[in-house]
Amino acid sequence: MGSGSLITLMLAAIAFSAGGIAVAKFLTKGSTNPQKGQAYECGIPSEGTPWKQFHVGYYLFALIFLIFDVELVFMYPWAVVAKKVGMMALFEIIVFIFILFMGFLYAHKKGALKWM
Amino acid sequence: MFSFQNMTQEIHSWLSSLMSETFVMLVEMTIVGILAIALFAFLGLVLVYMERKVAAVIQLRKGPNRVGPFGIFQTSADTLKLVLKEGFMPDNVDKFLYKLAPFVVMITAMLILAPIPFAKGVQIWDINIGVFYLTAISSISVIGILMAGWASNNKYSLLGAMRSGAQIVSYELSAGMAVLSIVVLTGSLNLGDIIASQEDGWWIFKGHIPAWIAFIIYIIAVTAETNRAPFDMAEAESELTGGFHTEYAGMRFALFFLAEYINIFIVCAIGAILFFGGWMPFHIGSWTAFNHVMDFIPSFMWFFGKTFFLIFLIMWFRWTFPRLRVDQLLNLEWKYLLPISIFNLLLMTLVAIKGWHF
Numbered sequence: 034m035g036s037g038s039l040i041t042l043m044l045a046a047i048a049f050s051a052g053g054i055a056v057a058k059f060l061t062k063g064s065t066n067p068q069k070g071q072a073y074e075c076g077i078p079s080e081g082t083p084w085k086q087f088h089v090g091y092y093l094f095a096l097i098f099l100i101f102d103v104e105l106v107f108m109y110p111w112a113v114v115a116k117k118v119g120m121m122a123l124f125e126i127i128v129f130i131f132i133l134f135m136g137f138l139y140a141h142k143k144g145a146l147k148w149m
Numbered sequence: 150m151f152s153f154q155n156m157t158q159e160i161h162s163w164l165s166s167l168m169s170e171t172f173v174m175l176v177e178m179t180i181v182g183i184l185a186i187a188l189f190a191f192l193g194l195v196l197v198y199m200e201r202k203v204a205a206v207i208q209l210r211k212g213p214n215r216v217g218p219f220g221i222f223q224t225s226a227d228t229l230k231l232v233l234k235e236g237f238m239p240d241n242v243d244k245f246l247y248k249l250a251p252f253v254v255m256i257t258a259m260l261i262l263a264p265i266p267f268a269k270g271v272q273i274w275d276i277n278i279g280v281f282y283l284t285a286i287s288s289i290s291v292i293g294i295l296m297a298g299w300a301s302n303n304k305y306s307l308l309g310a311m312r313s314g315a316q317i318v319s320y321e322l323s324a325g326m327a328v329l330s331i332v333v334l335t336g337s338l339n340l341g342d343i344i345a346s347q348e349d350g351w352w353i354f355k356g357h358i359p360a361w362i363a364f365i366i367y368i369i370a371v372t373a374e375t376n377r378a379p380f381d382m383a384e385a386e387s388e389l390t391g392g393f394h395t396e397y398a399g400m401r402f403a404l405f406f407l408a409e410y411i412n413i414f415i416v417c418a419i420g421a422i423l424f425f426g427g428w429m430p431f432h433i434g435s436w437t438a439f440n441h442v443m444d445f446i447p448s449f450m451w452f453f454g455k456t457f458f459l460i461f462l463i464m465w466f467r468w469t470f471p472r473l474r475v476d477q478l479l480n481l482e483w484k485y486l487l488p489i490s491i492f493n494l495l496l497m498t499l500v501a502i503k504g505w506h507f
Contacts, residue, residue: 035274036274037174038181038263038273038274039260039263041178041185042181042182042185042256042259042260042262042263042273043256045181045182045185045186045259046252046255047252047255048182048186049189049255050404051252053232053403053404054236054400054404056232056400057232057233057234057235057399060232061234061235061399063235063236063237069237070239070240070241071239071240072239072241072301072302072303072396073303073305073390074303074304079303079304083302083303083304083306083307094315094318094319094479095315098319098321098322101322101487105284105322105325105326109280109281109329109332112329112332113332113337113338114336115333115498115501115502116334116336116501116502123498123499126495126498130491130495134491141483146480146484
């Protein structure tokens, strides 16, 4: 099968999930009370909202990840031809990784990889 | 000999003689969809049972043993319980994203099945960039997890989702590098070609030391990517109650749970394909007689045997290592695994170019 299989699998996943949820909804009877709808934070009434500014550490990791992920995308076509091209491919990827690694070391030196 | 390829072709020609091309395609799509759903349900039941039995063996317990012989119907009973639970939604959630998140996770888990060869000639989509496709799709599941955590309007959920996001994107890099080192050896992104290249031995034996290092890095990275202990920061029960699915109940929770196990199966299947030759039987170089004997074991048994061995390995990890702290987790990736995997990739390139592998 060709790319139609993706649509098939997607529809299968949706049918499976929606079917399961629908069956559960059909079979069960819910009850309501004001306590039940609260967020579960170990029984203590919840304070404030989580929808606000968040710890910057995660953001820094996401940025560094972005650098390396783009690098990885460039390395796929390289990996396919590396064996055919020979030693030249190795030298070129060493130069490529060296430049990237400098950026990584800079981030490391700046303390971006330190967990606060 | 018995072959799936003949079977699919026969079904195709039989259908073609009955109806027009469009209907043939529709019928085949339906069959594939039903088979995929059946595989999902089967894997969910088997893997949860296996997890509990492995845990029991390691902790010198008996595990589930009441429902059916050796408790094999325990997970079916659990599923029934989950279906009968109320599909409850808390008051202050972001309703649209809260409902969408399980679907995103399930769809990604299902889409990854497309290029995986389950046996000789059994592959839903023989795509020439299979490895790249797998990497691309598997990174979407983190969006579903972040969506679930954010939409729940619960601090524990948000913390769990954020940790999970940081962890998955970090470990994706080393997993990608480990996968790339096998791509360098074979010179192809097609999973069928990668399996065919292991006809005279699996890469873990042929690829020398770099293949071993790549395999170890891969298995550590995917354990982290699937949020399994010792890297289960995202749902660390003792810290975050349930992590990103704290606010989910009933069937929606079941979908997250199922997707987690399917993801374990998929990463182990990819590991088996890349390092242990997928459905390729255990062959040694030019020992023709030995290779023929090995060919008598059907290819799907090889595939599932290898995959379940790797799943057992990952379950073993869970009951052996204590959970890491979040800073230790990120240190391990960025200060150790990533530099090692980059160096290992260069080493593998040297081995591949010089032809030092077998």
